Amino acid sequence: MADAILIATQAGRALAEAARRAGLRPYVADLFGDSDTLAAAEAYRPLPGPFGTAPGAAATLAALADLAAAAGRPIGVVLGSGFEDAPGLVADLARRHRLLGATAETIASLKDPAAFAALCARLDVPHPPVSRDPPDDPSRWLIKRIGGSGGSHIRAAKESAPPPGHYLQARVPGRAHALNFLADGRTIRILAVTEQWCAPTPIRPYRYAGALVRSAAEPPSLSLGLVAAIAEAAARIVAATGLMGLASADVLVDGADWWLMEINPRPGATLDILDRRAVPLLEAHIAACLGAMPDCGPNPVGAAAAQICYADRELAPVPDHDWPDCVRDRPRPGSVVRRDAPLCTVLAEGADRAEALDLLESRTARLRAALAAQKTQPEEAP
Incomplete structure (x- = not known):
């Protein structure tokens, strides 16, 4: 039987599917319980948020204890988003389960703004x-x-x-990119450079929208020199903090100048578009966390993009929609999605950047039109 793995995060679908690709049985705790999360998970427990509060922390510990008992002998726990401000909870989890990812001490050093700024200054890394x-x-x-x-x-x-x-x-000025990498606590292996963009609203001007990785055949989004400089800075930070596993360095790039905005010490929102190599990325993540930096194989040939589709109106309840194959994070029928909250994720691949983005936008537009048409259809008489 395949090994079991525990997953705790705000939204667990991507990690659950990555676990399946790696031949593992995911036991998932998250905030949403989307339909495809439940389909991918061997077992599921809901979580309240935020994790850093006393109720959230207690519920997370209880949910993972319950899942671990159901799993038998899980190989460990992988944490996604939501734990950046909860190193105390991460430490508690590490005392109960094998932690496959950044330690509490690493998270604290990377996510405390003053400590991270001091670290960047000491390592000569440009940081606002x-x-x-x-x-x-x-x-x-x-x-x-x-x-x-x-x-x-x-x-x-x-x-x-x-x-x-x-x-x-x-x-600081510049366009948003991320250096996605694998770390073993000493050095890094570059996976990709992704481009990022926002879906702004009047009160949320920097709301994350999506990311794209270019094909291996087209010109890169950043010069080799810039990538080398960012990678060298990330490697120095990894060596100083002991960061392990999948991670990313968010940067703003303005011509030849760049600034490191933050390090995300966990598998991130680009997992869907990056997990297309011969070696499954969660398998590589686990190997790196255990001290063996794997070779993940060559870069995928084509471009890939993922974009959050935010609700343009409240869905209360969410209809029983026939979601297309390109859609992930599908909300359960009968659940509630508030206006401007994430509704789902749309994926697209193409021969190059332009083709992937065109397909992404057309798929998102068709999805919105289909949901709007479903909403306006009259209800059947009883």
């Missing part, structure tokens, strides 16, 4: 200044939530000091 003081010129600063992910927490700064649990980061 951070502050907790009232800004002299608010237009030069952004306010961010400590441990936040997905971009929805980022706002323009105000004249006052940031509230508890937040900090200021200086604005």
